[in-house]
Amino acid sequence: MSSTLAGWLQVLALVGALALCYRPLGDYIAHTLTSKKHLRAEQALYKVIGVDADADQRWPVYLRSVLAFSAVSVLFLYTLIRVQQWLPLGLGVEQMPGHQAWNTAISFVANTNWQSYSGEAAMGHLAQMAGLAVQNFVSAAVGIAVVATLIRGFTRNRTDRLGNFWVDLTRVSVRLLLPVSIVFALALVATGVVQNFHGFHEVATLAGDPQSVPGGAVASQEVIKLLGTNGGGFYNANSAHPFENPTGLSNFLEIFLILVIPFALPRAFGRMVGDNRQGYAIVSVMGLFWVASVALLTLAESHHAGSALQSAGGAMEGKEQRFGIAASSLFAASTTLTSTGAVNSFHDSYTAFGGGLTMFNMMLGEIAPGGVGSGLYGMLVLAIVAVFVAGLMVGRTPEYLGKKLGGREMKFASLYILTTPTLVLVGTGVAMALPGERAGMLNSGAHGFSEVLYAFTSGANNNGSAFAGITVNTDWYDTAIGLAMVFGRFLPMVFVLALAGALAQQQPVPATPGTLPTHKPLFVGLLSGVVLIVVGLTYFPALALGPIAEGLS
Amino acid sequence: MSKPLPTAVRTHLTALRALLVLTVLLGIAYPLLVTGISQLAFADKANGSIVEVDGKEAGSSLLGQNFNLPKQNPDDPDEAPRPDPQWFQPRPGAYDPKASGASNLGPNSEDLAKSIEDRRQAVAAFDGVDPASVPVDALTASGSGLDPHISTAYAQEQVERVAKARNLPVDTVRKLVDKNTDGRPLGFLGQPGVNVVQLNKALVEQK
Known part of the structure; x- marks a missing residue:
C-alpha cells in the first residue's frame, strides 16, 4: 500500500471512530453534567470533602472554588516536586530548582504541561503519578466544569445559580475520565507501553555496551495525558519515546484519545440546550479547521522544503520511522489544535510552513476542537462574537440561543479574546x-524567532508543546512563561464564568423571523470567518517575521 | 464556642480536602490498579519488552541500541564512535535512554545540513553504495533518539556488508531482514520498518 493511501486511510479511520463516539459520548457527558442523582461513591467523596452536593453556587462562588482548588493544587504540586527526593520512589533524582518547580506546578495545574525539565532525569515515580498525573485528571475536569457553567448560562433563566463546582469536578473525574483511562491504559500496555515501578534497569546491549532501560507507571499517565489534553510526557521525548508510543496502533489510539472528548462536547452542548443541531453546527466548524490543518500540514511535510531537509531527501529529522510523515503530521495537527502539546515528532525540525501551521493552530485559540472544555468555551465565545457581528450587519439585536447579547456580554467576550494575544505578543x-x-534560541534568524514565539504561544494557550531547541530552564523563561500560563488559563475562565452569570440572569427572548439561525451552514461559514479574521489575523505580523519569512527565504 | 472560619479559608480547606481525596483515588489507587492488571495480563510488555540472548537480558526490543566497535581509547570521551560492520546499524543517535530527545535543528539549519552530508558520505562508504542512494532515515536523527526501526531500504542496503562480515550467505541475512520487518498495524497505521534490535538478535542466534 502506498504511504499516501495509508495516510489518508488513517485519517478516515480516525474520523469514523470519532463520529461513532460523537452521540453516545456527548449524551453521556450531558447526562453527567445534568443528572440529579449522585452515585454512592460520589456521596462518600462529598462527605469527606465536606460539601453539600445539592447546593448550587452563584458564579462568583463557583469561580472562587475553581481558583481556590487551582491555588491549592499549585502549592501541593510545588511542594511534592521539591521534596520528592526524600519520599519513596524518588529514584535518586536531584532537587529541582525553585523556579523550575514553580513553572512545572503551574504548568500542570493550568492544563498546559509545558516542560522545562526532562522527565527521565528530573521526576521520580511518586511525583509523576501522585502529582503530575493527578493534575492531568483534575485540570481537565476543571475545563469541562467551566464549559458546563457557560452552557447552563444559556439553559437557565432568571437565576444566579450555575451549578456546584465540587460536584462537576468529582463527576467528570469519576464518571468520565477515570473509566475511559482504565480501559485505554490497558489497551496501551497491550501495544507495549510500560507500566511498572522499576527504576533504571542496567543491561548489556547486544554489542556489549551498557544501557539503562527506564521504568515507570507510564501507560496510566500516558492515557490521561492525552484524554485530558494535557500533553506532559513521562519521558523527555514525550510520545515519540517508544515506551510511551511503541507502534502505529498505539499512535492511532493516542490521537483518538486526544480528540475524542473535545469533539464529543458539542453534542453535550446541543443536548443540554435542547437542540442537537446547535451541536452539529459547532462541531462542523471544529471539523473543518481540523481537516484543513491535517491536510496542509501533511502536504508541507511531504514536500520537505528547507535546505537541510532537501539535502536529506525527506522531512524525517525528529520523526520516528514507525510513524513516518503522515502519522506524525496527523499527531502534530491534533495536538496543537487541542491544548494537548504532546508530540510524537519534534516540531522544531518541521518544515517552515509545517512548523508555522502548528503555531497557527494554537494561535486560533485551540478551538478546533480545542482542549477538553476550554475548546468548547473558546468556540462558544467566538460564536457569540459571530452572532454579534451578524447582528450589526443586519441591524438587529443579536441573540444566541434565546439570550440577548448586550454590552455586558460583549465586554466579557472581547476581554476573553484579547487576553491570549496580549500575553503571547508582549511576552515574545x-x-x-x-x-x-535571545541567547536561549538554538537556531538563528527567523527560525530562532519562531522558537521564542512558539514558546509564548504554547504557554499562553496552555498547549505545552515546544520548538524544543530553545533553552527555557532559566529564571527568566520559567517565570515569564509561568505567568503566561497562569493568566492564559485563568483570566479567560474568569470572563467565561462572568459571561455565564450574565446570560443566566436573563429572561429568554422568543425567536422571531429576524433571529439569525445558528444551526445552518450560513452560520458555520460566518463562524469560521470570524475565527480566521478576529483571531488568526491578530498574529499575522508575528508569523510573518518567523515561519513565513523562513519559508519564503 | 470559637468563631467560624472566614469564607476564603473555608473554601481553601474544602479545596485541599478535594485535592487529597482525588489524589488518593486518581494518583494512587488508579495507577496501582492498572499496574496490577498489566503485570498479570501483559507482564512482558508492561516490563519493557526485554529481549534475552542465552538467558541474559540484552535490552528492550523497543529501544534502539548502538552497534559500534570497542573504543580504541576507553578513557577518551570525545572519540568518535566507529560502526561495527557485523551489525545492522540504526539511525544516527546516541541511544541513551537516560536522555531521550531530538536534535531540534531547524529545516534550514546549516549544522543539520552539514551533519546530513557527513552522514551520507560515511554511510555510503561504509555500506559500499552510491551516496545518492542512501535513504533518508539513515541521514536523520529520530524524535526520541531511541528509534528501534530503520526503513526496509536502509536494511537492504546493509545486507551484503553484514553477510560478508559474518560469513553468512546473503540470502540467509535477507530472510532475517524480512522476518524482522514490522508492517503497518491493521495494514494502514504508521509506517513499516525493520526492528534493528530484533534483527541483530536474530543474527546472533544464527549459529
Missing part, C-alpha cells in the same frame, strides 16, 4: 528585546 516582544533571553 520582551524576550526578543533582552539579549540574554
